[in-house]
Amino acid sequence: MRKTDLYKNEGLKISAQMKQAGTPDRFGNASGAAVSRREQRRLDQEKGLVAFAVKLDGELVKQIHALAQARQEGINETVADLLTRGLADKN
Numbered sequence: 001m002r003k004t005d006l007y008k009n010e011g012l013k014i015s016a017q018m019k020q021a022g023t024p025d026r027f028g029n030a031s032g033a034a035v036s037r038r039e040q041r042r043l044d045q046e047k048g049l050v051a052f053a054v055k056l057d058g059e060l061v062k063q064i065h066a067l068a069q070a071r072q073e074g075i076n077e078t079v080a081d082l083l084t085r086g087l088a089d090k091n
Contacts, residue, residue: 064079064082067082
């Protein structure tokens with residue numbers, strides 16, 4: 001048996017083992033029900049959320065990310081809080 005045949009058989013053995021291994025828990029049914037984009041859009045609309053795209057300076061975005069991590073909350077919640085406070089100060 002040639003060396004290349006040994007490698008080929010080893011590869012076939014490994015691929016057969018991978019097929020029999022099953023799906024890891026982080027994928028498939030154990031991962032939880034993933035919400036489709038359409039469903040997520042519907043949920044956001046029920047909450048009264050509207051997509052609002054803006055272009056910001058890179059340093060400002062880094063500060064927002066750092067603040068969100070410090071508060072242990074999402075970017076959306078952090079930006080909403082900052083905007084609410086800023087607009088309240090203006091009035």
